[in-house]
Amino acid sequence: HRALGSFCSCSFLRRLCKGLLLAGHMGHEQVTTLNxxxxxxxxxxxxxxxxxxxxxxxxxxxxxxxxxxxxxxxxN
Structure with a gap:
């Protein structure tokens, strides 16, 4: 599972960097395997x-x- 760790080296900006991957809900999607x-x-x-x-x-x-x-x- 994804856990909170070091956020960013952008601490002088007092905000998070754009596109930072954080923890979220995973594994509840329906998957289709063909053929x-x-x-x-x-x-x-x-x-x-x-x-x-x-x-x-x-x-x-x-x-x-x-x-x-x-x-x-x-x-066949």
Missing amino acids: LEVVQADTERNLLLVKGSVPGPNGGVVIVRNAVKGGKKGA
């Missing part, structure tokens, strides 16, 4: 094996949809 390949589906254990990285925490909710923009070249 991942579903390798296997296990209905007994309710698992879906995906080739590639899936963003989000372990045990998080994942929405799987059909590809809209097409697939990778050479994929």
